[in-house]
Amino acid sequence: MQFKIITISAFALTFVLISCSGKKDEENAVYENTKFTKKTENTVHLTEKQIQSIDMTSTAIQDRNMEKVIHLNGKAEIAPSHISSISSIMGGHIKSINVINGSHFNKGQVLAVVEDPQFIQLQQDYLVTKAQLEAARLNFNRQKELNTSKASSDKTMQTAQADYSTLNATLKGLEEKLRIIGINAKGLNTGNIRSKINIYAPFTGFVSKIFVNNGQYINPADTLFELINPIGLLLEVKVFENDVNDVKVGQEIVVYNNQNPDVKSNARIVSVVPSIETGGAATAVAKLSSVNSGFVKGMYINAEVNINSRYTQGLPNEAIVSFENKNYVFEDLGKSNYKMTPVITGISDDKFTEVLKADILKDKKIVQKGAYSLLMLLKNKAE
Template structure:
């Protein structure tokens, strides 16, 4: 009885294995049964079963009016020439700071006030020299008159002239020193000498860094503020390799940030770095047409480039396949035989892809539906 049960189980196992083996044979993919023509690994021959499975349709090269929209992304940066460090011409103690980090300022606005006794001394030296120069001028004129009548010697005249010239040069130097610390020598008198000077903004912009505190003593070499001039805002945009030939210097673009995507600003591409980076992209530099305070250094931005429409030749998108960074189409040779042909593509839209120098495809039947399946067959054969 036990022997019969074992025999029944063994017979059932044999039938099960046989059934599985049969099913696997039926489920062989079209790739396993693909025949390759003697012409090489760029040609594939399909069986009737494969033709039904793949469902190939064909098309031909077509003349079309095409337009391309290239989308770019990147960051807002500031040109180094528009980042300025501000310091005091002369040392002193910080009396007050009138801005905060990130605040906007206008050209000529007082950023800080510095106080020191040397400012008083400089103004005093100017006023004393000015008075001495006036006395030297009068003496020089008097000596000229006396020398004309030989009442004084030439040496005395020369000494008077040298004194006048020396004091005049000294006064001009002091006047220039006062100018660069923001004190007008023209209106200076003994009644308005001051111990403080103002640090003025050289342009309109934003405060990037404040590097001092109230009461701190600063030297002429110390940086007080780092300022950003927004007119130097540049947009560094990534351009993928397949779009590099379509993006040109001088093109108008629309840019926007992620926080406010509906507010788009005009910009222009001013430079294109002629190299492809490791990530497969090049860098385009754009500049805003008008200053926009919405864009700040370090902000991620997006851009849209409309490529001019042109009348060209193209194929439906699914007729063009890519493999190892190259593009191909399949020509229908008849009798279920197909040949892979390399092509150079141009712009593309939602439906069609431009084929450059496509005259050699004229009058050829090109696979549309099923092109990718044919590519997989060739790929599997190569492997």
């Protein structure tokens, strides 16, 4: 009985030793496999079954005549020089307002009517001064004739001349005041004196804001309307850092809004702000080639910029894959082995992408169809 116990203990010890030895061999195998993976982390080997399922095709670096199209977006704005604040030269009460927010108006159209007794006084002062000036003119001419025959003194003639000059200057000043409030002094007489003046539109455009209402008393410093001249419409678009050097003043662009993407208009880049903002983009300013009512202030817009075509080297788009913001191609090494190689890309179109420093791919066989499948296999293997 004692002998059996010793035998079982010896067997157990032998089992433990064998188990420890097996675990050590397994750890060595994992270590060796890990070292192998690191050495081949940029290559992948396919089985015959994998090759059949992926159905790969190959290509090579090609010389191409390519054109770059940059897609931009932004907003329509109005240049400050084309936003006008309209006020009345003289104070008074608003008698009527002839427009509403968003109204279109033509140059010379009456926007509002202002009424005040001071307008009557101004016209009255003009007519009185005009009559006094005529009397002063006649007196001055009479005194000149009398002075010639020494029938009046030089002092009397000089006084008559001074009175005439003073009244003439006063009349010119009143005439100018009447002009700037919209009253034609030349046609003014005692029968057409009025208490109201009109506020006229200085250009053709749109009403952006109205700051007054009927019956309100306004001062000369008060703004009545904010008007927009559509000629000053500007398109401010964002240009990402990678494309800044390709966008230049004078370039023609095509713009359209989100509501009518099929209706496109021509514009020209008039300014590029030489500063990259926090979001990694600069601002380019464009101006429409002709006034287009389809674009209004604050509207979101899209734009396309065609960069001059150039003769360069590239690959079909599907041959280039992206991973973690970097671009790669797969080189066919033969015997079902494929190597992932980083590349630097340039301009692209709907079929091809430019490859910069393409000499590293010269005379090499590059995977076209199936490149993305190889990327997935490689990354799964690495994981």
